[in-house]
Amino acid sequence: MITVRNLTKTFGEHTVVSDVSFTLEAHTSTALIGPNGAGKTTVLSMLTGLLAPTSGTVEMVGVKDMRKEIGFLPQYPQFFPWFTALEFTEMTAKLSGVSSKEARKEAERVLAFVGLEEAMRKKTATFSGGMKQRLGIAQAIVHKPKVLLLDEPVSALDPIGRREMMNLLKELQQQTTILYSTHILNDAEEMTDQLLFLRKGILVEQGSLTDVRKKFDAPRYKIDFETEEEALQFASQSQLHATVIGASVSIEIIEDVPTMKQLMERLVASTFRVKKVERVTASLEEIFLEVAGR
Numbered sequence: 001m002i003t004v005r006n007l008t009k010t011f012g013e014h015t016v017v018s019d020v021s022f023t024l025e026a027h028t029s030t031a032l033i034g035p036n037g038a039g040k041t042t043v044l045s046m047l048t049g050l051l052a053p054t055s056g057t058v059e060m061v062g063v064k065d066m067r068k069e070i071g072f073l074p075q076y077p078q079f080f081p082w083f084t085a086l087e088f089t090e091m092t093a094k095l096s097g098v099s100s101k102e103a104r105k106e107a108e109r110v111l112a113f114v115g116l117e118e119a120m121r122k123k124t125a126t127f128s129g130g131m132k133q134r135l136g137i138a139q140a141i142v143h144k145p146k147v148l149l150l151d152e153p154v155s156a157l158d159p160i161g162r163r164e165m166m167n168l169l170k171e172l173q174q175q176t177t178i179l180y181s182t183h184i185l186n187d188a189e190e191m192t193d194q195l196l197f198l199r200k201g202i203l204v205e206q207g208s209l210t211d212v213r214k215k216f217d218a219p220r221y222k223i224d225f226e227t228e229e230e231a232l233q234f235a236s237q238s239q240l241h242a243t244v245i246g247a248s249v250s251i252e253i254i255e256d257v258p259t260m261k262q263l264m265e266r267l268v269a270s271t272f273r274v275k276k277v278e279r280v281t282a283s284l285e286e287i288f289l290e291v292a293g294r
Contacts, residue, residue: 001025002047002066002147002177007056009042009201017042017201020056022194024147029173031188032181033288034198040181041075043198044149047179048072060146068097071140071176075151077132081125085116088124089138096143110138114168130161137168141176148172150180154187166191189284197291205291209284216287221251221263222280226273234272253279 002024009017017039024030032040045051047058049067060066079088089107098106111120114134119127124135133153140148153169154162162184169178170191182188188195195212197205205212225231228247235242241252251263258266260279267274 001061003057003059003061004047005057005059007043007046007058008054009039009046009051010054015201017046017053020198020201020203022196022203022206024177024179025193026146026177027173027175028193029169029178029180029191030194030196031192032179032196032198033183033185033188034181035183037200038198039201040198041151042201044072044151044179044181047147047149063146066147068143069146071143071145071148073133073136073140073148073150073153075155077136077139079124079127079132079135081123083124084121085111085124085127085135085138086120088135089120089142092139093142098143106142106144107138110142111135113141113171114138115164129156130158130164133157133161133165134168137165137172141172145176147177147179150178152182153180154182154184162187185284185288195284197288199291212287213281216290217282218286219253219279219281221253221258221260222276222278223249223251223263223267223274224276225249226275230272234270238266 004023005021007017007020008015020043032043034040042051046053048070058066060069063069086107089111090103093103093106094100108120111117114137116131116134116138119131124132127135154165157165166187172178189209192209194208195206196203223234225234225247231244231247231249235244235249240258241254243250251258264277267277
């Protein structure tokens, strides 16, 4: 477990991270969410030891030197283009404290794990963006760290590459604790045990996805009609808190009213052609916009 208390970083008179506190439980995945310039990279850099905090502490239970127990993938990983993937990962293993005897074996193991078994003897200069991200993961986990820190791990990837990377991270979560920064909210919604919302260097909200949703949820029904005209007519006649978006109507649920039964009775009694009715909750993007806009 990692405990972060009152982490603060200032540059001159400018405070970029202020009094940030949170806990990372073992074998969990935490998403650090925030717009560009929120301080996400600064937080990760302080956790890795690359940047000294102005004040505050970062502690790992039972560990004196955390640097040996952390794997880190920066947003823009750099590789020596004349190295093969195997040479680079083996070098990283040795620098991370793996013995010379074991470094080659561990490098081959992690490269196979991230899907680079067939390419491990190719020069990194020939790698695609997705292959470089996989290599970045390999070098970050070659020394079997207890915590894996990832700075925007999928931001530079196409949809297929993002899907492959998220699947890989889900596998890694069985072995280690993950903290990753992102502004791609679909990814955070898919793989996270804890959400940390950072705005202007301040942690403005945190909790599990369920808890955060419960706090900011604006439950509503979404009704899809055949035509926009029908949607407008239903909204004007319904005497409910309704918003029309194209051929759809959004009905606010206030103190459990209306119920789905009440809504369906109205629709059945009408002549409107309904394609779909569903109860929806606030998306992570909607929650983020509300939190970030405070």
